[in-house]
Amino acid sequence: MKILLKILFVLTVSIQIHAQERLINGKVSDETGLPIPGVNVVIKGTSTGISTNFDGLYQIKAKDTDVLVFSYIGFIEEERVVGKLNTISITLKADKATLDEVVIMGYGTSERKSITSSISTVSSESVSRTLSGKVGGVSITHSEPQSGQLTASEINDLEKWQGWKNVFKNKDYKTTRNDWGFYLENKVKVVIRDKNGNPCNNIITTLYNDLNVPIMTSRTDIYGEVYLFKGYENNSHNEYYRIQINEGNSIMGKKITNTTESVSFEMGNTNTSNDIDVMFTIDATGSMGDEIAYLKSELKNIINRLDARINEKRVALTFYRDKTDAYLVRDFDFNSNIDEVKNVLSDQSADGGGDYEEAVHEALIASMNKSWNMNAKSKLLFLVLDAPPHLTQENVMIIKEQIKIAQEKGIKIIPIVASGANKTVEFLMRFFSVSTNGTYVFLTDDSGIGNAHLKPTAEDYKIEKLNDLIVRLIEKYSGVIG
Known part of the structure; x- marks a missing residue:
């Protein structure tokens, strides 16, 4: 038996x-x-x-x-x-x-x-x-899809803070937060103006704890604003904090409490640069194959439409896959020649991968190492992906270090999440965007293109054409529109 x-x-x-x-x-x-x-x-x-x-x-x-x-x-x-x-x-x-x-x-x-209707x-x-x-x-012969087909939406958690606070109760949110160590529940808004009330752009701003240890450093955007997070590193709480701003030889500071939500400064200098840097960092593994051709068309359309009022618009591209693939990272530094950027974009395709997680940490390292213009009034990184990074202790440290670099350089990370993503991807990307004062973008099923798209944990959002949405964000964060 x-x-x-x-x-x-x-x-x-x-x-x-x-x-x-x-x-x-x-x-x-x-x-x-x-x-x-x-x-x-x-x-x-x-x-x-x-x-x-x-x-x-x-x-x-x-x-x-x-x-x-x-x-x-x-x-x-x-x-x-x-x-x-x-x-x-x-x-x-x-x-x-x-x-x-x-x-x-x-x-x-x-x-x-x-087939019916007017298809030839x-x-x-x-x-x-x-x-x-x-x-x-x-x-x-080959022809790329027409742009303006992909649909998407945006969730700006900094502007809809109560909605973000409601997400704190979500079990998946807590798991992702604890896995990656992003604590973004207690923010303070810093506003810096000159004597005439004009916003001061690119001002280095640092939050210190009560032991005078720096917690987070970032830069003001074109609105003269920046959000800092009191428990960013380890979710610790102090009774008092100090905010210090640096511009040339000018240093100012103010003491705040754990409950302070906003603080303002007046300075004499403003950044008059009208330049912007825009980088697209793109997951080029096989799982992106259902949408990569459409995304390429949309990105070319977006690049073409960068507003003429921007004096110098430089664009950079970073493509990444995973270990054992044909390449790990393929990157192209900032270039003001838009035609050259589009030609590079045309040559890319999706392949490789195999497991769910991809080499996001390597992509961020390459992206942060590019020749960002530190005087640019706006620095934007659009991170296009459908899978999270590999969850290891080393990768957690690497990614947090790269996010810290983005904060210090004043680079807003704006994720664009494609089909096939899960809740880990959503919440981790929302951490990326919130911690760098960016916003979260995700593709939707409304276009009928690609595989199923994840519905976000959010109360309401507006559906737009992806190319229109991204152009709107570039113009918004560059001060072209209000």
Whole structure:
């Protein structure tokens, strides 16, 4: 009997192990070896599936016993048993019988009979966009999606402080706060004006505890304002604090209590610089494949629309993946030549990854090390991602150090959270934005593009076009609009 029970136990464990899902990835190409974007990769007999990105790459969770079905209009459907494979790359053959008439739609195509309205119909003799490669001897060129399609919303926790305080009760919030050590419950607003009432920009402002140990240092923005957090490092509480401001040889200070919510200073100097630095730091792992092409189009549109009233607008780009990928970080320093920035952006694609967490800490290190203009009136970092950093003690220390650098340089971090993110991503990114006096942006399902998007823990928010929202924020934090 004991032997029988042991055999049953071993069989049960074997079955459970055999049934475990794992990440399968691969590339789908045509007969010429060129990638095919928009191929449907579905687990047979289920509704679980994914589409290949613009480089023909895909990632999907599957079991040994699953069968992957690869299908695309104009090609012969293929099936592959997962088995013990972790990578399944295939070549689809052109189906000349169904290639006579297709309709171009965004990433891919659809049969004409299933499409209504004014979408244009093209024959196999004139297909000339969307795909990259050749199908049945027909040359096909690549075209990026039209901008203005992605939808998003913003939550400014500093401006909606009561809503942020309500989030404190959330269990996921507390877990993320304790894991990463961001304590942002007790703020003080510092306002600095000159003798004429004009805001003083870029003024170094430091909060000290009652032992004269600095807690946090940051800089005033174009409104002459900065938020500091009394328990930022370790959630400790003191009866008294001191705020000190530095501008050249001028140093001023004021004593405040634990309950002080706002304090103001008057200075004689103002920063008259009209320059801004804008950086886009982008997760380029495979999980971003469902939206990366659209994001590239939106970012190009945003860069084009930076207001003409800004004397010098420099833009930088940082792309990151994860360890063991083709690259860890690929970064491009600030450049005032917008065309060069757009060309760099066009050359990027999503690939790699594998586990959920990505090398966010490496991206922040690279981003902080770029040639930020310390005299710029506005310094903005848009962090585009869908996954959190790896949670290790070392990474916690690295990320907190990079956030500290952002604070000291006066860089506002504005996360843009894409599809597939969980609550850890949301709350950690809201910590990033609040602690650097930024705001939190997230993509929504309203566009119908990409996988499902996380609904935030918030009472209300307005849906906007992503490109309009980002341009609005750049103008707001640069003083172009009120």
